[in-house]
Amino acid sequence: MNKKWVVLSTVAAVVVVFIAAGVIFKDGFRQEVTQALQTNSDALVRAHAPIFGNPAAKVTIVEFFDPSCETCRAFYPVVKGIVNASFGQVRLVVRYAPLHKGSDKAVKILEAARLQGKYWEALEKTMAFQPQWAGHDNPQPELIWKLIADIGLDVAKAKSDANSPAIDQLLRQDVADMGALKVDRTPGFFVNGTPLRDFGEAQLKALVDQEIKKLKAP
Amino acid sequence: MPTEHPPDQLGGHRVQRLWALLFLAWLVALLATAGALFLGEVMGMTPCVLCWYQRIGMFPLAVILGVGVFWADARCIRYALPLAWAGWGVAVYHCLIFWGLVAEGLVPCGKGSSCADADLQVAGFVPIPLLSLIAFTGIVALLWFAERRTKT
Numbered sequence: 001m002n003k004k005w006v007v008l009s010t011v012a013a014v015v016v017v018f019i020a021a022g023v024i025f026k027d028g029f030r031q032e033v034t035q036a037l038q039t040n041s042d043a044l045v046r047a048h049a050p051i052f053g054n055p056a057a058k059v060t061i062v063e064f065f066d067p068s069c070e071t072c073r074a075f076y077p078v079v080k081g082i083v084n085a086s087f088g089q090v091r092l093v094v095r096y097a098p099l100h101k102g103s104d105k106a107v108k109i110l111e112a113a114r115l116q117g118k119y120w121e122a123l124e125k126t127m128a129f130q131p132q133w134a135g136h137d138n139p140q141p142e143l144i145w146k147l148i149a150d151i152g153l154d155v156a157k158a159k160s161d162a163n164s165p166a167i168d169q170l171l172r173q174d175v176a177d178m179g180a181l182k183v184d185r186t187p188g189f190f191v192n193g194t195p196l197r198d199f200g201e202a203q204l205k206a207l208v209d210q211e212i213k214k215l216k217a218p
Numbered sequence: 219m220p221t222e223h224p225p226d227q228l229g230g231h232r233v234q235r236l237w238a239l240l241f242l243a244w245l246v247a248l249l250a251t252a253g254a255l256f257l258g259e260v261m262g263m264t265p266c267v268l269c270w271y272q273r274i275g276m277f278p279l280a281v282i283l284g285v286g287v288f289w290a291d292a293r294c295i296r297y298a299l300p301l302a303w304a305g306w307g308v309a310v311y312h313c314l315i316f317w318g319l320v321a322e323g324l325v326p327c328g329k330g331s332s333c334a335d336a337d338l339q340v341a342g343f344v345p346i347p348l349l350s351l352i353a354f355t356g357i358v359a360l361l362w363f364a365e366r367r368t369k370t
Contacts, residue, residue: 003290007287011248026260137318
């Protein structure tokens with residue numbers, strides 16, 4: 001009988017510790033994020049960030065985005081769909097979170113394309129061919145130049161722009177803001193300043209819908 | 219104690235040691251299971267394909283060894299060891315990939331996270347595949363010692 005009680009109480013102890021640790025972890029993380037948002041509210045949207053959708057939209061999705069991240073790739077059509085289906089009520093602000101090796105290079109290429117008004121075309125291709133250039137053990141962001149060859153870029157100019165201090169500065173600012181806002185994984189979503197707490201496609205849509213409803217309420 | 223003892227259940231000091239070894243092996247499996255669930259469900263890390271195979275080895279160990287120590291039934295060793303060895307093998311392979319000794323291209327990492335991702339770390343520096351390898355090694359070793367005690 002003694003042994004059985006040892007076994008049962010061990011199970012009970014592990015379950016209790018698990019639940020307690022879970023509550024403490026989630027609570028601590030939420031507090032950290034809330035506090036970071038309060039002290040760094042200006043870090044969320046910067047004037048230099050690319051915007052998809054109606055720039056004057058009342059609902060803003062901020063996405064901390066990593067071009068090498070598979071989940072960002074999976075969310076790309078989802079977020080685009082949300083913006084496109086919103087009749088101009090929702091816009092997407094793209095911030096960079098280059099968490100993987102080679103991501104910084106990819107961001108610089110995208111930003112160079114943006115200077116020539118080809119940002120979304122370049123992003124589309126970069127996402128579509130992510131498996132080719134963004135292997136985490138051997139990223140080859142230079143391949144992106146080949147992949148976007150047909151979107152009509154002045155490649156020589158773009159290549160020199162990609163190494164410019166202005167783009168480097170933009171990326172540094174995004175990385176600094178990412179740190180300030182405690183974004184440690186991508187994609188990191190904020191909708192009108194509220195972080196997406198439970199990650200997921202449905203949860204993101206729900207959070208956006210909630211903000212749209214607030215607009216309609218008097 | 220009632221008379222419906224399994225054949226391997228005996229009294230005595232030697233069997234107490236055997237039970238203690240089984241209990242320790244179970245404790246390792248239980249903590250590893252709780253840890254894996256914590257990382258996945260609470261901290262929100264997506265298990266990669268290889269992590270799943272290790273979970274397939276580890277989660278049933280928590281149950282099989284748990285039932286074994288509850289009934290003080292050493293026969294659970296023979297059901298637990300194949301799972302422990304299988305999980306150990308996958309953990310070794312995963313560690314090799316994590317440290318770049320084997321190319322990740324060999325692994326069918328489809329949807330979900332990469333098995334070689336540097337994010338697979340606890341507290342910033344302990345790789346999860348290494349924790350898994352330590353746990354499986356511990357279980358295999360404890361079960362091996364326990365099995366020897368059943369024979370002599």
